[in-house]
Amino acid sequence: MHSGKKFSAVEFIVWTRRSIYCLAILAAIPTVLYFFGWKFLYVPWQPIAIMGTAVAFIVGFKNNASYSRLWEARQIYGAIINDSRSFGYILRDALSGKDPKKVKEMFLRHYAWLTALRFQLRESRAWENMSTAQFDEYSKKYDIPERLSKLDDELKKYLSESELQYILSKKNRATQLMASQSKELSEIYSKGEINDFQWTQINQQLVKFTDNQGKAERIKNFPYPRNFSSITTYLLLLFIVFVPFGLLKEFDKLGDGTIVEGFTVWFNIPFSLLVTWCFHTLDSVGEASVNPFEGSPNDVPITQISRTIEIDMRDMLDESDLPPAIVPKNNIVL
Numbered sequence: 001m002h003s004g005k006k007f008s009a010v011e012f013i014v015w016t017r018r019s020i021y022c023l024a025i026l027a028a029i030p031t032v033l034y035f036f037g038w039k040f041l042y043v044p045w046q047p048i049a050i051m052g053t054a055v056a057f058i059v060g061f062k063n064n065a066s067y068s069r070l071w072e073a074r075q076i077y078g079a080i081i082n083d084s085r086s087f088g089y090i091l092r093d094a095l096s097g098k099d100p101k102k103v104k105e106m107f108l109r110h111y112a113w114l115t116a117l118r119f120q121l122r123e124s125r126a127w128e129n130m131s132t133a134q135f136d137e138y139s140k141k142y143d144i145p146e147r148l149s150k151l152d153d154e155l156k157k158y159l160s161e162s163e164l165q166y167i168l169s170k171k172n173r174a175t176q177l178m179a180s181q182s183k184e185l186s187e188i189y190s191k192g193e194i195n196d197f198q199w200t201q202i203n204q205q206l207v208k209f210t211d212n213q214g215k216a217e218r219i220k221n222f223p224y225p226r227n228f229s230s231i232t233t234y235l236l237l238l239f240i241v242f243v244p245f246g247l248l249k250e251f252d253k254l255g256d257g258t259i260v261e262g263f264t265v266w267f268n269i270p271f272s273l274l275v276t277w278c279f280h281t282l283d284s285v286g287e288a289s290v291n292p293f294e295g296s297p298n299d300v301p302i303t304q305i306s307r308t309i310e311i312d313m314r315d316m317l318d319e320s321d322l323p324p325a326i327v328p329k330n331n332i333v334l
Contacts, residue, residue: 001301004331012281015134019280020273027244027272034248035265045246048239055239055279058232062224063286069219073292073300076215081309083212084110087205088313094198095188102188107313109181112158114306115151116173117213120220121293121302122146127223128294129287135296142332144295145303178210216293224290236283244272297332304333 013020030041088107095103122144129135151173155164163180170176185206189199223229247268254264289298304326311322326333 001299001304001333002297002331003328003333015138016277016281016284018134019284020277023240023273023276023280024269026241027269027276030244030248031265031268031272034252034268035262041245042249043242043245045250048242048246051235051239051242052279055232055235058228058235059279059283059286062228062232062290063282065224065228066286066290069224070289070292070298070300073216073219076212076219077300077302077305080114080209080212081305083205083208084114084309085312087202087209088316090198090201090205092316094194094202098193099188102184102193104317106181106184107317108158109163109177109184110313111306111310112155112167113174113177113181113209114309115154115158116167116177117216118302118306119146119151119154120172120174121216122295124294125220125223125291127226128291130294130296134284135288138297139295141330142297142334143329144334145326147295174213175210178206178213182206220291220293232283236279240276240280243276244268247272295334299334301326301333 007015034041087110091106092103124130130139152164152168155167155173159167167173167176167180182203185199185202188194194202248265251268251271252262252265254267288296292298292300293302307323307326311325314322
């Protein structure tokens with residue numbers, strides 16, 4: 001997540017410089033050929049304008065869908081924050097004076113669940129963008145915590161050795177940790193340490209965690225539909241290629257009857273570059289937000305949120321040695 005006021009213009013230009021080079025070349029080739037006599041390269045601008053309208057609609061549709069995925073992911077983690085706090089004080093108050101050790105154990109297991117979930121959500125998928133040059137380069141400006149440490153080492157802080165080995169033997173570690181919480185809760189209930197109402201309250205919180213985990217996994221494991229993504233790419237590419245051809249004659253006519261007659265066609269390069277850059281960058285912005293857990297600078301800050309939850313819950317137990325909050329690096333926090 002970008003925590004500053006805005007991305008600077010320089011950041012945008014550097015981030016898109018590879019596309020700028022390609023777009024400049026695509027604009028320069030027909031312009032040079034036209035200037036040296038290949039007048040037949042001119043294409044009427046009207047059909048290109050119609051194509052541009054279609055591209056604008058489909059790029060706008062993609063960006064709207066991308067924002068919806070990002071905002072839903074943030075809502076999911078917002079619910080996890082609230083539910084974690086509720087789970088903490090309900091569990092603490094239900095067992096305070098009866099089995100404080102069990103409270104501590106279940107709190108630690110919850111931190112482990114948050115950790116396992118964020119590691120699972122940061123795993124790479126074939127359709128994600130972090131392996132592309134522009135995203136990989138920009139990622140050097142900030143830290144992706146899940147790539148700087150191992151899940152095993154992180155879980156050691158919260159689980160006993162036997163439980164750690166059991167959880168690591170499972171495929172979906174977060175699910176199994178929540179299942180362990182449910183099993184622990186059932187044992188506490190069977191011993192009579194909590195009443196029916198308390199058991200129902202705590203169990204409802206576990207169900208909410210499972211529900212939110214499933215929602216996050218749905219976004220992670222189901223990409224923006226490839227048919228919509230592909231047609232956007234193809235139409236955008238066609239538009240970018242044809243724009244310089246459609247503006248050739250218009251810029252050539254600008255100099256008619258003046259001392260620059262025959263030379264104004266060169267304006268085609270910067271103006272075609274500007275138009276195509278706008279469309280291409282709009283598409284890139286949508287692509288940068290469509291996978292909200294991949295580790296891009298626009299991601300939901302699930303690591304920071306998980307740490308905030310841990311701090312709040314440890315504070316409920318009056319612990320003094322609280323972990324430090326995660327702060328932005330170059331205005332980016334994950």
